[in-house]
Amino acid sequence: MKRTIVEVVLVLALICAGFFGWQSMQKGNQASTSLAALETAAKANEESLKESEKKVKAADEAIAAAKAEAEPLKAKALELEAVKAAIATGPLLQDVEGLYKQQKVLSVERQLGLGALRMLTKGSTDPGVAEAFQKALQLSDWSSRKNTICAAQIGLAAIGEKVKVMSECAVQPSGAGAESGHGDAPAADEHGADKANEHGTDKGKEHGAAKKDAHAAPHWGYEGAMGPERWVSQYPTCGNGKSQAPLNIRGPFVKGRMTVAPDYKPGPLRLLNNGHTVQVNVPTGSKLRIDGIPFDLLQFHFHRPSEEQIDGKPMEMVVHFVHKSADGKLAVLGVLLKEGNENPGIKTLWSYAPATEGPEVAPDEVVFNPGNLLPKELQYFSYEGSLTTPPCTEGVRFFILKTPVNISREQINNFPFRRNARPVQPLNDRVITEG
Numbered sequence: 336m337k338r339t340i341v342e343v344v345l346v347l348a349l350i351c352a353g354f355f356g357w358q359s360m361q362k363g364n365q366a367s368t369s370l371a372a373l374e375t376a377a378k379a380n381e382e383s384l385k386e387s388e389k390k391v392k393a394a395d396e397a398i399a400a401a402k403a404e405a406e407p408l409k410a411k412a413l414e415l416e417a418v419k420a421a422i423a424t425g426p427l428l429q430d431v432e433g434l435y436k437q438q439k440v441l442s443v444e445r446q447l448g449l450g451a452l453r454m455l456t457k458g459s460t461d462p463g464v465a466e467a468f469q470k471a472l473q474l475s476d477w478s479s480r481k482n483t484i485c486a487a488q489i490g491l492a493a494i495g496e497k498v499k500v501m502s503e504c505a506v507q508p509s510g511a512g513a514e515s516g517h518g519d520a521p522a523a524d525e526h527g528a529d530k531a532n533e534h535g536t537d538k539g540k541e542h543g544a545a546k547k548d549a550h551a552a553p554h555w556g557y558e559g560a561m562g563p564e565r566w567v568s569q570y571p572t573c574g575n576g577k578s579q580a581p582l583n584i585r586g587p588f589v590k591g592r593m594t595v596a597p598d599y600k601p602g603p604l605r606l607l608n609n610g611h612t613v614q615v616n617v618p619t620g621s622k623l624r625i626d627g628i629p630f631d632l633l634q635f636h637f638h639r640p641s642e643e644q645i646d647g648k649p650m651e652m653v654v655h656f657v658h659k660s661a662d663g664k665l666a667v668l669g670v671l672l673k674e675g676n677e678n679p680g681i682k683t684l685w686s687y688a689p690a691t692e693g694p695e696v697a698p699d700e701v702v703f704n705p706g707n708l709l710p711k712e713l714q715y716f717s718y719e720g721s722l723t724t725p726p727c728t729e730g731v732r733f734f735i736l737k738t739p740v741n742i743s744r745e746q747i748n749n750f751p752f753r754r755n756a757r758p759v760q761p762l763n764d765r766v767i768t769e770g
């Protein structure tokens with residue numbers, strides 16, 4: 336029995352010794368683990384400190400660079416502040432908005448102007464700013480309106496709207512963006528010298544040397560001492576010709592069998608104010624087929640009011656497309672312009688047409704299709720006529736389309752000539768056909 340008790344005590348002692356031994360081993364393990372963790376943390380701290388130092392250095396450099404860049408902007412910012420201060424009182428925006436409210440549709444340019452004015456007077460957070468620029472963007476048509484699209488995109492980007500500004504719209508340093516190169520190019524009157532041309536023939540032939548001088552005194556005009564009644568003194572055909580144009584178109588008509596088929600193509604826009612009209616010079620490729628015979632479209636130009644009359648009444652305006660065949664015959668296709676909706680084609684032309692006489696301008700990357708000014712229906716009145724400007728050369732076949740196209744009152748008013756139409760001429764023994 337005694338032996339058994341001793342054995343039990345020994346076993347208990349062994350168990351106790353084992354337990355304490357295990358416990359102290361655990362503690363040792365824990366201590367070494369936390370030491371390793373501390374070492375790792377210290378290392379990490381050291382690294383992040385180095386990283387922070389690098390970042391601070393980079394930030395210092397960036398600040399220095401930004402300061403250098405900002406220096407030239409200070410002057411611009413001051414200018415902007417001055418403009419803001421001048422119009423910040425408010426009534427200008429109200430006036431302009433009030434004025435524009437009376438119009439059904441605003442032009443892209445006005446829409447842009449509104450956006451800019453709003454941004455200046457109300458600040459970029461005003462919801463009307465984004466709305467105005469968005470509207471301008473919707474109104475823009477890429478083929479003809481790169482500049483306005485760019486302006487609207489830059490405007491939206493400036494107020495933090497998410498909009499991609501096209502690479503073509505990169506803002507150029509002031510001075511470099513101005514129209515250059517075309518202004519002093521002397522090749523303005525391409526059609527004048529070598530191709531027959533309803534407007535400019537006289538300048539090309541008789542004053543070839545002087546045609547570079549855009550400010551030479553005009554020697555014929557539409558009123559006063561240089562008016563149509565006096566043209567004959569320098570240009571005999573204008574007074575003595577027997578088949579002069581324009582005509583008062585009135586029945587009875589003879590049935591015409593000629594077919595007219597315009598085949599006009601888009602091309603780079605080149606136009607000028609020649610002192611008598613706004614003329615668009617057309618690159619080669621656009622044709623009018625008369626009974627299948629091709630006539631090259633040389634240029635087109637405008638008269639206000641229309642030179643032709645229908646039953647004694649002129650329309651608000653007319654556009655004359657001037658063509659020439661390989662054997663030198665001239666044909667004019669006339670499209671009457673009637674007051675109505677805004678004409679998108681004319682909108683493009685008017686935005687580039689110089690307000691005063693001068694050389695041809697060729698706005699960068701603006702493409703225009705003369706076909707945009709044609710009506711769908713091609714029924715016509717036709718007659719033998721003449722150039723309607725000096726030297727009034729005869730042998731010109733006219734096709735005046737029966738269907739007019741629209742032009743808005745505002746567009747009529749924005750044409751730079753108040754009146755540039757020759758009065759109607761005697762019919763004599765000519766017949767007017769209808770096709």
Ligand SMILES: [Zn+2]
Nearest residue numbers: 533638655723
């Ligand atoms: Zn004409």
